[in-house]
Amino acid sequence: xxxxxxxxxxxxxYPIFQGGMAWIxxxxxxxxxxxxxxxGIISAMNANAQYVRxxxxxxxxxxxxxxxxxxMLMSPFAEEVAKVVAEEKVAVVTTGAGNPSRFMxxxxxxxxxxxxxxxxxxxxxxxxxxxxxxxxxxxxxxxGHVGELTTMVLVPQVCDATDLPVLAAGGIGDGRxxxxxxxxxxxxxxxxxxxxxxxxxxxxxxxxxxxxxxxDIATMTTGKRLGHPVRQIKNQFAKEFLKAEYSQISDxxxxxxxxxxxxxxxxxxxxxxxxxxxGQIAGMVNKEQPAAEIIKEMFTQAEEVLKGAGxxxx
Numbered sequence: 001x002x003x004x005x006x007x008x009x010x011x012x013x014y015p016i017f018q019g020g021m022a023w024i025x026x027x028x029x030x031x032x033x034x035x036x037x038x039x040g041i042i043s044a045m046n047a048n049a050q051y052v053r054x055x056x057x058x059x060x061x062x063x064x065x066x067x068x069x070x071x072m073l074m075s076p077f078a079e080e081v082a083k084v085v086a087e088e089k090v091a092v093v094t095t096g097a098g099n100p101s102r103f104m105x106x107x108x109x110x111x112x113x114x115x116x117x118x119x120x121x122x123x124x125x126x127x128x129x130x131x132x133x134x135x136x137x138x139x140x141x142x143x144g145h146v147g148e149l150t151t152m153v154l155v156p157q158v159c160d161a162t163d164l165p166v167l168a169a170g171g172i173g174d175g176r177x178x179x180x181x182x183x184x185x186x187x188x189x190x191x192x193x194x195x196x197x198x199x200x201x202x203x204x205x206x207x208x209x210x211x212x213x214x215x216d217i218a219t220m221t222t223g224k225r226l227g228h229p230v231r232q233i234k235n236q237f238a239k240e241f242l243k244a245e246y247s248q249i250s251d252x253x254x255x256x257x258x259x260x261x262x263x264x265x266x267x268x269x270x271x272x273x274x275x276x277x278x279g280q281i282a283g284m285v286n287k288e289q290p291a292a293e294i295i296k297e298m299f300t301q302a303e304e305v306l307k308g309a310g311x312x313x314x
Contacts, residue, residue, distance in 0.1 A: 002178075002299055002306075004187040006165050009133065010092065010113065011066055013037030014299050016178075017115075017136070017167060018291070019192025020070020020094060021144065021277070022046070023266035024203045027058030029291070032200035034065035036292030041068045041094060049080040056088050066091035068115075073098030074228075086110040094136060097145055097228070099123070101130040117169070117190075119147025124158045134165040136190050141171030143193050143279040146221060146231050152184070159185030173281035175301020182306065191298075193279040198291040206269030207276055210235075214282035223258070226251060233276040237261055241275075 006015040018025065018033040022045035030040030040063070042055045052069065059067050069085050071078060074097040082103040085093055089110050093100075096117040104127075107114050113133035118124045124135050137158040139151025147154075151170040159166050168181035169190035181189045195201060197208050210233050222242045223229045232238050241257055258275065265274025289297070 002303060004165075004182075006134065006167065006188040009165060010039060012039050014295050015167075015188030016295055016298070017041055017068070017094070017169075017188065017190040018195045019142075019144075019169065019190050020044075020068075020096070021192050021196070022072070023263055024196065024201060024207075025070065026202060027055040027060075028062065029195065029198065029201050030055075030067045031059045031062035031065075032198065032291040033195065033295070034059075034063045034067045036290070036295045038291075038295050039066060039068055039092060041070050041092075044069055044071045044075065044077075044081045044085075046072065046075045046077065047081075048077045049084040052081050052084050053088065056085075056090060068092030068094055070094045070096065071100075071103075072096055073100060078103075082106060085112065092133075099126065101126065104130050104132070115167070118158065119149065119154070121154075121157050121161045124162050128162040128164055132164060134167065134188075135162060136167040136169050137186070138190070139168075139170030140221075140229075140231070141280040142169055143219070143231050143277045143282075146170075146229055151181075155181065155184040155186055171279060171281050173279075173284045175298045175303070176305055177281070178298055178302035179305040179309065182302075183309070193282050194285055194294055194298075195291060196278065197285055197288045198294060199288060200291050203266050204269030206271055207266055207274075208288065210271070210276050211278055211282050211285050212287070214278065214285070216280075216283040218282055219278060219280050226254060230275075230277065231279060233278050233282065235274070235276060236272045237275055 004015045014037040016038040020041040020043040025043035033040035115134045116127045117136040140146040155168045167188040168186040261275035264270040265276045
């Protein structure tokens with residue numbers, strides 16, 4: 001059995017977080033992951049406080065285990081959602097797309113462990129000083145909003161820059177990825193794409209099919225011009241957006257092109273105009289499973305890999 005300081009910090013069985021995926025990571029999926037021994041995460045995305053409170057209530061009706069909420073700091077509702085999670089006293093808040101420092105005193109006062117997603121050493125240092133409980137170092141292999149550095153490069157540098165527990169994210173979809181994360185210095189992992197095909201994930205069946213059919217070169221990134229690149233599965237929308245990105249249209253027009261695209265993919269299953277966010281490991285995901293089975297399988301394999309890790313050492 002693999003146990004790390006992250007398990008003790010959060011009271012979880014396996015050192016794994018389920019990523020906060022907009023329109024996908026709801027209370028049902030979060031509860032299933034938590035019941036499976038990991039830490040389920042509800043995505044606050046661009047939703048208002050009422051939605052987030054409802055999803056927290058749903059998760060609590062399905063599990064008595066710890067779970068968290070992911071807050072996108074670019075959301076127009078970030079402030080009201082920040083207050084809701086403090087009122088609800090969720091176990092963990094993860095953050096993305098910005099600097100969470102202004103909300104951290106509120107969350108820490110409520111007894112919440114704040115674990116920001118970082119894509120650089122400088123942000124890791126900043127949130128460490130602000131009182132984070134741990135950090136998630138996310139490489140550009142991940143789905144959704146991505147940074148420049150790969151997981152392989154980012155994780156050890158973040159581990160060197162902070163004394164906090166570090167989770168690795170981006171490009172992790174099986175036990176080999178988990179084992180690699182530990183060898184890079186992390187004490188846990190965050191996984192998104194693999195949980196897209198969990199039985200308890202309510203994403204549209206067309207989305208699951210796209211992930212299951214993906215190969216090693218199925219994803220691409222767009223949005224670099226706008227300063228917030230996104231990784232998604234190649235389709236008509238992604239290719240047309242990339243073409244527009246290198247045209248003469250204004251940034252405002254380009255932003256409008258992407259408006260509602262993730263909803264069309266995740267909720268409506270629109271294969272032409274939807275934006276199917278997924279990480280590069282989509283090509284390794286080839287079956288639907290219960291969330292608990294995904295977790296157990298990944299860590300069983302990780303144990304086997306780690307036991308054989310010294311075979312080249314003489």
